[in-house]
Amino acid sequence: MNTRRYWRHFGTPRYDFIVNRAIEKLLPVVRYTEADFLRHGGGDFVDAFAPFAEEHNLYKRGPYVLVTDGMWGGFRHIAKARDFVYSTLYQSRFAAKNLLAVQRRLDPAKITVGMHVRLGDFGAVPTELSAYQGKFNLALPLQWYRTIANNLVRELGDKVQFLIVSDGTDKQLSPLLEGLNAVTTSDLPDSDCSDLLALANADLLVCSVSSFSATAGFLSKAPYFWFEPNLQKHPKGFYSIWGHEPGQTKRTSPTQQALKEANGKVLQGRGIAVDMLGNVPKHLASDLIANKERLLQQRDLIQYGVISIRPEQQAISTQ
Known part of the structure; x- marks a missing residue:
C-alpha cells in the first residue's frame, strides 16, 4: 500500500501485509516490547531476545507469531544484521545497474x-x-x-x-x-x-x-x-x-x-x-x-600488482 511501491524492489507480493495480519489472528501471538528489551539488558536484539525466548519457552513451543514494533532499539538493535541489510539492498531489482551508473559518473x-x-x-x-x-x-x-x-x-x-x-x-x-x-x-x-x-x-x-x-x-x-x-x-x-x-x-x-x-x-x-x-x-x-x-587502486598490491618498498625494508635489502 506504500505509495513508493518498495515491493517492486524486492519481488515481494504487493499485498503480503494481508497475510501478515491474518496469521496474527490464526496463530498464538508473542509480543516483545521495549520493556522486555530493557529488562534483558537492551543493546543488541539477539543478546536481549535470547533470555526472553528462554523465559517464554519459545525454542520448544509450536508455531507462533512474534510481534514487535518501533525504533526504540535504534540501529544498535540490529547491528549484527548490518551485512544482511546491506546485501539485501544490493540484491534488490534495480540497485546494481543504478550503482554502476553512479560509479561511472564519479x-x-x-x-x-x-x-x-x-x-x-x-x-x-x-x-x-x-x-x-x-x-x-x-x-x-x-x-x-x-x-x-x-x-x-x-x-x-x-x-x-x-x-x-x-x-x-x-x-x-x-x-x-x-x-x-x-x-x-x-x-x-x-x-x-x-x-x-x-x-x-x-x-x-x-x-x-x-x-x-x-x-x-x-x-x-x-x-x-x-x-x-x-x-x-x-x-x-x-x-x-x-x-x-x-x-x-x-x-x-x-x-x-x-x-x-x-x-x-x-x-x-x-x-x-x-x-x-x-x-x-x-x-x-x-x-x-x-x-x-x-x-587508491594503484596502491593496492592485489589490484594493481605493485607497492612501494618501505624505507626500512629498502635499508635491510641493501645490507
Whole structure:
C-alpha cells in the first residue's frame, strides 16, 4: 500500500501485509516490547531476545507469531544484521545497474561527499533553528549544505567531488547545485535502494534529519555530518538525537571522561555535529585525503600488482 511501491524492489507480493495480519489472528501471538528489551539488558536484539525466548519457552513451543514494533532499539538493535541489510539492498531489482551508473559518473581518485537533501515530502524549512531540536522529517536549510560544500572545497580543492541524492527538483536545488559540478541521481529510475547504497559508499556523508540518512550512516563506515540544531545538548558535554529514551539516558550516553583520551583530547566518533556555519573538526580534511590515498587502486598490491618498498625494508635489502 506504500505509495513508493518498495515491493517492486524486492519481488515481494504487493499485498503480503494481508497475510501478515491474518496469521496474527490464526496463530498464538508473542509480543516483545521495549520493556522486555530493557529488562534483558537492551543493546543488541539477539543478546536481549535470547533470555526472553528462554523465559517464554519459545525454542520448544509450536508455531507462533512474534510481534514487535518501533525504533526504540535504534540501529544498535540490529547491528549484527548490518551485512544482511546491506546485501539485501544490493540484491534488490534495480540497485546494481543504478550503482554502476553512479560509479561511472564519479572520479574514483577523488574524495566523494554524499549529500542527502530531503525536500519533497518534508515540512517547510522552519524560520527558527530551535524548531529543529528533537524533530525529524523537517527540510534542512539548503544554505547549510552549501556552506559545508564551500568549506570542503576550500580545504580540499579539486580533490573533492559531491554526490547529491534528493527528492527535490532542479529548481529547488539550484542554490546548492549552482557552480558545484555535482553528480546527481535524479535521472535514474527506481533509485531508492541504489541511492541509499551510494550514500553509504561515500567517503563522507552529509545527512538530512531522516531515517533514510540514518540508515545510510548505519550501513556506512565513513564519517557523517548531522545537523547540530537538531540534536539535544546535555550538560555533561555530549549531544544525542532523541535525548529522552531510557536506553540512551541510562545505558549508552557517553560522558566527558569516557570521550577523552589519556592526553585530554576529546575523541571524535563517526557522527559529527555541524552547525549552520559549517564548522567541521580540525584535521578532517587531512584524514579524508590520507584515507583516500590509502585506498587508491594503484596502491593496492592485489589490484594493481605493485607497492612501494618501505624505507626500512629498502635499508635491510641493501645490507
